[in-house]
Amino acid sequence: MTITFWTASTSAVATTFLASLVEAVEAFTILLAVGTVRGWRPSLLGAASGIAVLALLVVVLGPLFYLVPLQLFQLIVGILLLLFGMRWLRKAIMRAAGVIAFHDENQTLAAETAGLRWVQHNEAHLDWFAGLTAFKAVLLEGIEIVFIVIAVGVGQGLLLPAAIGAVAACAIVGTIGLAVHRPLARVPENTLKFAVGVLLSAFGLFWVGEGLGIAWPGEDFAILALALMFLSAGLAFIRFAVYIRNSRLG
Amino acid sequence: MKTASFLLRTALELFIDDEFLAAGVLAVIVGAAVLTKIGMAAVFVGGVLIGGCLCVLALSVLKGSSLK
Numbered sequence: 233m234t235i236t237f238w239t240a241s242t243s244a245v246a247t248t249f250l251a252s253l254v255e256a257v258e259a260f261t262i263l264l265a266v267g268t269v270r271g272w273r274p275s276l277l278g279a280a281s282g283i284a285v286l287a288l289l290v291v292v293l294g295p296l297f298y299l300v301p302l303q304l305f306q307l308i309v310g311i312l313l314l315l316f317g318m319r320w321l322r323k324a325i326m327r328a329a330g331v332i333a334f335h336d337e338n339q340t341l342a343a344e345t346a347g348l349r350w351v352q353h354n355e356a357h358l359d360w361f362a363g364l365t366a367f368k369a370v371l372l373e374g375i376e377i378v379f380i381v382i383a384v385g386v387g388q389g390l391l392l393p394a395a396i397g398a399v400a401a402c403a404i405v406g407t408i409g410l411a412v413h414r415p416l417a418r419v420p421e422n423t424l425k426f427a428v429g430v431l432l433s434a435f436g437l438f439w440v441g442e443g444l445g446i447a448w449p450g451e452d453f454a455i456l457a458l459a460l461m462f463l464s465a466g467l468a469f470i471r472f473a474v475y476i477r478n479s480r481l482g
Numbered sequence: 483m484k485t486a487s488f489l490l491r492t493a494l495e496l497f498i499d500d501e502f503l504a505a506g507v508l509a510v511i512v513g514a515a516v517l518t519k520i521g522m523a524a525v526f527v528g529g530v531l532i533g534g535c536l537c538v539l540a541l542s543v544l545k546g547s548s549l550k
Contacts, residue, residue: 376496444518
């Protein structure tokens with residue numbers, strides 16, 4: 233086991249753990265809304281169905297990734313990771329600068345609960361609707377987790393550490409969420425999103441380069457250097473966006 | 483049909499939020515690929531990738547902050 237392997241593994245675990253934490257908190261809020269309005273049975277059944285579909289996707293699609301030549305795989309996944317990571321980074325910068333509103337789990341819970349209560353008065357088969365809501369939440373947030381785990385893990389043989397990071401995050405959110413029975417609104421969602429955006433952009437850029445045949449100096453250590461660069465730029469862009477916003481407001 | 487378009491839209495939304503950012507990143511990657519094809523030094527192409535992505539992000543933030 234080389235030091236570069238440990239560096240890459242640690243980055244992969246940190247990335248999938250933090251990203252999954254964000255997604256799991258969002259999914260849990262919706263499961264909580266379903267559980268509060270209609271009981272835990274449809275909520276847990278919907279969640280279990282969502283997890284089953286995700287597992288099926290991984291089992292069916294997973295082996296196909298090994299059929300794609302590594303360099304092409306790295307290029308495609310690198311492009312997708314870069315788009316995904318920079319999208320998160322941009323949103324986190326805009327939120328930190330006060331340009332767009334922060335994501336509020338309490339607000340999401342209130343909106344989801346109100347929506348389900350409205351349906352309760354108008355729909356005879358609410359259990360189905362509630363289960364479907366839980367299913368959709370787990371599937372949509374879970375697809376992002378699966379994508380990040382595969383993208384970060386497969387290309388460098390780090391699928392296991394990447395998956396461990398994701399499973400650990402989901403287990404922590406599930407355990408704490410079920411214990412407190414409240415949305416995990418105190419999780420610093422935007423800070424996590426910023427950190428994940430930095431890490432995914434670094435992984436993405438690294439792999440786009442590898443896919444194009446660029447041999448990065450320092451091999452896997454280049455991921456850390458790229459992450460530091462995105463971090464510094466991201467922090468500078470927050471100040472930049474605050475400045476623009478303040479000048480516009482006079 | 484409705485489900486297929488929902489799935490496609492959801493998949494696209496995973497990667498594209500601001501069209502300018504997505505188009506800019508893709509343009510930088512295409513540019514870097516062209517530079518690699520014509521035999522430019524890897525260090526230079528790496529620099530184009532890094533600089534290009536940061537410029538696109540800065541412009542996207544500038545655009546978003548000015549409009550909102």
